Amino acid sequence: MSAVAIPAVRRESLWSKAAWKLARDRTGMIALAFVLLYMLVAVGVTAGWWAADWSEVRGGKWEAMSAAHWFGTNLIGQDIFARAVYSTKTAFEVGLVVAVLATVIGAALGAVAGFFNGSWIDEVLLWLMGVLDSIPFYLFVAAIVFAMQDNPYAMHIAMISTFWTSVGRLIRGEVIKLRGLEYVEAAHAISVPEFVIIIRHILPNTTHILLVQATIMFVSAIKSEVILSFLGLGVKDGMSWGLMIAESSQEVMAGFFNNFLAASVLMFGLVMAFNMFSDALQDALDPRKVG
Amino acid sequence: MSARLPRAAPAPSVLALLAIGLSIGGCGGTGDDKDTPPRTPGSRGPAGLKVYRHAMDQAPTSLDPVQAANVYANFVVLNAYDTLFAYKYLARPFELKTNLAADWPEISADGLTYTIRIKPGVRFIDDPAFADGVGREVVAEDFVYSIKRHFDPKTRPQGAWLWINRIVGLDEWKAAGSDYAAEIAGLRALDTHTIRIQLTKPYPQLLFTLAMGFSAVVPREAVAYHGREFAVHPVGSGPFRLTSYDTSQVVFERNPRFRPEPVDIAFEGYDEAQHGFSGVAAIDGRSPPFLDRLEISFIAESSARWSSFTKGDEVQYTSIPNEHVDEVLATKQPVTLKPAFAEKYHFFAGVEAGFIFNAFNMDFPEFGYNDDPERERRNKALRCAINKAYSWEQRNESFYMGLGNIFPGIIVPVSPEFDPGLSRDSVTRDVAGARKLLADNGWTPENLPPLVYGANSSVSSRLIFEQFRAWMKEIGYPREKIILKRFATFGDISRAWKQSQLPYVSKGWGLDFPDAENTLQLFYGPNSSPGSNDANYRDPEYDRLYELSSTMLPSPERTAIYQRMNRMLIDDCVANTGLARTRIYLWHKNVIAIPDREIIGGFFLRYVDIVDASTGTVKGGAR
Numbered sequence: 001m002s003a004v005a006i007p008a009v010r011r012e013s014l015w016s017k018a019a020w021k022l023a024r025d026r027t028g029m030i031a032l033a034f035v036l037l038y039m040l041v042a043v044g045v046t047a048g049w050w051a052a053d054w055s056e057v058r059g060g061k062w063e064a065m066s067a068a069h070w071f072g073t074n075l076i077g078q079d080i081f082a083r084a085v086y087s088t089k090t091a092f093e094v095g096l097v098v099a100v101l102a103t104v105i106g107a108a109l110g111a112v113a114g115f116f117n118g119s120w121i122d123e124v125l126l127w128l129m130g131v132l133d134s135i136p137f138y139l140f141v142a143a144i145v146f147a148m149q150d151n152p153y154a155m156h157i158a159m160i161s162t163f164w165t166s167v168g169r170l171i172r173g174e175v176i177k178l179r180g181l182e183y184v185e186a187a188h189a190i191s192v193p194e195f196v197i198i199i200r201h202i203l204p205n206t207t208h209i210l211l212v213q214a215t216i217m218f219v220s221a222i223k224s225e226v227i228l229s230f231l232g233l234g235v236k237d238g239m240s241w242g243l244m245i246a247e248s249s250q251e252v253m254a255g256f257f258n259n260f261l262a263a264s265v266l267m268f269g270l271v272m273a274f275n276m277f278s279d280a281l282q283d284a285l286d287p288r289k290v291g
Numbered sequence: 292m293s294a295r296l297p298r299a300a301p302a303p304s305v306l307a308l309l310a311i312g313l314s315i316g317g318c319g320g321t322g323d324d325k326d327t328p329p330r331t332p333g334s335r336g337p338a339g340l341k342v343y344r345h346a347m348d349q350a351p352t353s354l355d356p357v358q359a360a361n362v363y364a365n366f367v368v369l370n371a372y373d374t375l376f377a378y379k380y381l382a383r384p385f386e387l388k389t390n391l392a393a394d395w396p397e398i399s400a401d402g403l404t405y406t407i408r409i410k411p412g413v414r415f416i417d418d419p420a421f422a423d424g425v426g427r428e429v430v431a432e433d434f435v436y437s438i439k440r441h442f443d444p445k446t447r448p449q450g451a452w453l454w455i456n457r458i459v460g461l462d463e464w465k466a467a468g469s470d471y472a473a474e475i476a477g478l479r480a481l482d483t484h485t486i487r488i489q490l491t492k493p494y495p496q497l498l499f500t501l502a503m504g505f506s507a508v509v510p511r512e513a514v515a516y517h518g519r520e521f522a523v524h525p526v527g528s529g530p531f532r533l534t535s536y537d538t539s540q541v542v543f544e545r546n547p548r549f550r551p552e553p554v555d556i557a558f559e560g561y562d563e564a565q566h567g568f569s570g571v572a573a574i575d576g577r578s579p580p581f582l583d584r585l586e587i588s589f590i591a592e593s594s595a596r597w598s599s600f601t602k603g604d605e606v607q608y609t610s611i612p613n614e615h616v617d618e619v620l621a622t623k624q625p626v627t628l629k630p631a632f633a634e635k636y637h638f639f640a641g642v643e644a645g646f647i648f649n650a651f652n653m654d655f656p657e658f659g660y661n662d663d664p665e666r667e668r669r670n671k672a673l674r675c676a677i678n679k680a681y682s683w684e685q686r687n688e689s690f691y692m693g694l695g696n697i698f699p700g701i702i703v704p705v706s707p708e709f710d711p712g713l714s715r716d717s718v719t720r721d722v723a724g725a726r727k728l729l730a731d732n733g734w735t736p737e738n739l740p741p742l743v744y745g746a747n748s749s750v751s752s753r754l755i756f757e758q759f760r761a762w763m764k765e766i767g768y769p770r771e772k773i774i775l776k777r778f779a780t781f782g783d784i785s786r787a788w789k790q791s792q793l794p795y796v797s798k799g800w801g802l803d804f805p806d807a808e809n810t811l812q813l814f815y816g817p818n819s820s821p822g823s824n825d826a827n828y829r830d831p832e833y834d835r836l837y838e839l840s841s842t843m844l845p846s847p848e849r850t851a852i853y854q855r856m857n858r859m860l861i862d863d864c865v866a867n868t869g870l871a872r873t874r875i876y877l878w879h880k881n882v883i884a885i886p887d888r889e890i891i892g893g894f895f896l897r898y899v900d901i902v903d904a905s906t907g908t909v910k911g912g913a914r
Contacts, residue, residue, distance in 0.1 A: 055760060055761060055764075055770060057685075057762070061688055076685070076689045076757060078761070146779060150776070232748035232750075236777060237775050243750075246750050247750055247754065249750070250612070250750070251614065253614040253615065254614035254617060
């Protein structure tokens with residue numbers, strides 16, 4: 001007998017296929033590079049490598065662009081470039097905190113609601129989601145921010161309180177689908193505790209949804225933060241693109257656009273890059289497209 | 292010369308309504324708008340009616356004189372109601388004149404008893420509150436009733452502070468339950484046209500208080516008839532009568548029965564060199580009001596007001612928003628307009644009757660009074676260092692286009708007692724001096740106390756805070772120790788000041804009357820929180836001088852005391868002050884007016900007239 005060489009079969013998972021596809025999505029990769037660049041900027045601000053002087057008065061009123069002040073200065077002589085760069089940190093901080101916590105809460109409550117579909121637990125959670133979704137977003141956020149005036153995280157809490165419901169609904173639907181599959185029934189049959197089933201066997205299979213939702217919420221959180229800060233309900237003590245745009249609302253009438261342009265361009269770049277990356281990730285993780 | 296309109300003539304108000312009806316009808320459907328009145332700021336309607344459109348940045352919350360606590364309410368109230376005294380239209384410094392009062396009061400030799408006669412024949416507007424709906428004559432008892440209302444808690448009064456402990460028996464009347472049937476010894480109507488006021492101590496500012504909207508005369512039956520609605524249904528004897536009022540606009544029409552009083556323009560302070568450009572000389576000898584209709588819109592956003600004004604839509608005049616100053620002004624010192632604007636608008640520039648300032652709350656042991664004398668001494672050094680680090684010049688340049696008037700102390704430039712020769716050291720920035728002061732008194736970044744800075748949610752307030760924080764960082768105050776506490780509205784932060792919740796107060800003050808007493812009382816001990824002394828400054832010598840001067844008539848001696856008190860505040864570094872803004876008013880050239888509303892409030896509106904666009908002259912003549 002001669003030995004027959006059996007070719008090694010490389011087992012392809014959803015993740016490896018998605019990674020392969022994502023790596024070949026040129027637009028997605030460029031977008032990711034931009035996002036990483038922004039992240040580097042945010043890390044640098046946090047570490048104090050740059051933009052540490054964002055709050056200091058270093059020039060005169062409304063100075064034009066120069067070597068000393070790349071985007072000029074604002075009404076009180078602060079460097080607009082430093083403030084715009086510092087705002088990147090604010091955007092990332094808000095985006096990350098809101099996206100991560102809203103995703104975790106949405107995943108947990110959505111999974112519980114889906115797993116106990118039809119029970120009173122599901123009813124209560126659905127009712128809660130319905131109530132939160134029925135309140136106009138900015139009205140709700142404004143109410144929470146107003147009620148928690150001294151809390152620097154009021155805006156974060158307000159956004160998390162509303163953002164988790166969309167994740168929760170998606171995960172609930174996915175879990176309802178998953179819980180009828182054979183492997184879950186098998187787990188039931190061998191008396192695996194329900195909590196373990198949810199955590200170990202069901203939630204991991206919703207990760208592709210959570211990942212995409214987290215990126216979408218990241219972008220939404222940044223946009224909401226900018227709008228809330230513009231309205232005076234957002235960042236309490238720090239700098240944000242929304243605050244810069246609010247500052248510029250009167251400046252543009254005087255023909256001074258630097259604050260507006262600096263904040264808008266940087267915000268546009270991040271939101272656009274993250275949206276494109278989110279799209280690419282969604283395409284890569286879509287089982288119908290991954291095959 | 293003056294004469295009443297003949298009874299047979301249609302009342303202007305009827306014509307106004309007819310004109311409005313016609314213009315609305317014209318818009319309705321024919322598409323033919325050639326008869327629609329032009330939407331110019333001050334315009335004549337199809338029937339030759341004079342309509343004046345004006346804008347304010349806030350709406351009054353009440354039109355009841357007892358609640359006329361802010362400039363907006365005061366502005367509107369003075370057009371519907373009468374006060375015993377008023378300010379001359381054009382005279383600066385401000386001068387009082389009689390209004391509803393027939394003459395100057397007779398004042399007893401001890402300065403405690405005022406006898407004031409009011410004009411006979413003055414009538415309230417027609418209102419269902421009166422018998423047969425016809426306005427009755429204004430009598431002395433109406434004034435007595437109107438002041439009593441400030442001491443009746445049921446009316447939620449806000450002007451009682453003007454007369455508390457000043458009038459014999461008034462405070463006791465309140466303590467006894469505010470029974471309107473009960474007599475007050477110090478506030479009586481001697482007959483239908485004579486008022487007698489007896490003071491507990493001399494009160495030189497009394498006549499100023501009787502020119503404020505708070506003291507406007509209201510009829511008792513109208514208050515009873517309208518109940519709570521009285522706050523939005525003024526029934527007065529002023530030059531205008533209300534036709535509508537909501538949160539966006541108040542509309543008045545001419546009070547057809549307003550007493551005829553020809554204007555003596557020279558008496559009002561007219562100066563050809565100063566006022567000639569405006570054409571106000573044309574109202575000489577004629578009886579106000581000259582407008583048939585007065586519309587005051589409430590537009591909060593300055594850019595919206597500006598846009599509305601420049602469109603010639605509905606705003607008569609406006610202060611120039613900061614962002615447009617460079618666009619409009621050719622020069623700032625003196626203020627002149629660029630040709631494109633000078634061609635279209637008249638303008639007037641004047642210093643505000645008020646100021647903006649900062650003050651430490653002395654009740655905070657970290658900055659003010661302290662049980663430890665050594666710490667109290669160091670606290671004073673800390674306050675002085677912070678004041679030295681403050682740059683009024685930069686604040687002026689950033690937020691007031693460099694047009695503000697920086698001055699030391701709290702006696703403002705428009706006060707007669709203002710001392711232009713006072714040292715400006717306290718308003719001159721000295722960073723090195725501030726640092727030295729801190730170092731000499733043992734202050735280091737580690738032991739400097741956190742300073743909570745209150746600001747409302749506006750962009751400007753935030754930037755003012757950031758500017759302050761940046762200046763403090765220059766003298767070594769760590770950024771994280773200058774803490775921003777935000778408040779949703781001005782009302783919220785004002786409440787925090789009143790409740791002594793903030794260690795540092797940054798606010799503005801508008802004079803109620805042209806007397807430095809009105810700003811010096813801001814630091815008088817008994818006025819501590821929740822009174823007007825937000826700094827909670829309590830200095831026995833200062834209080835003694837205040838009490839001494841409060842009973843003195845204007846004199847060099849009183850001025851000297853005022854100025855001494857002013858220097859005490861500067862030396863104690865309790866306040867960081869101040870800046871008086873320059874008001875620049877623009878108005879369309881078809882309007883005849885000097886629209887300076889400082890102290891005078893809405894009183895000037897009765898003198899506004901509209902040029903006849905077709906002839907370029909003022910029509911009307913004597914009424």
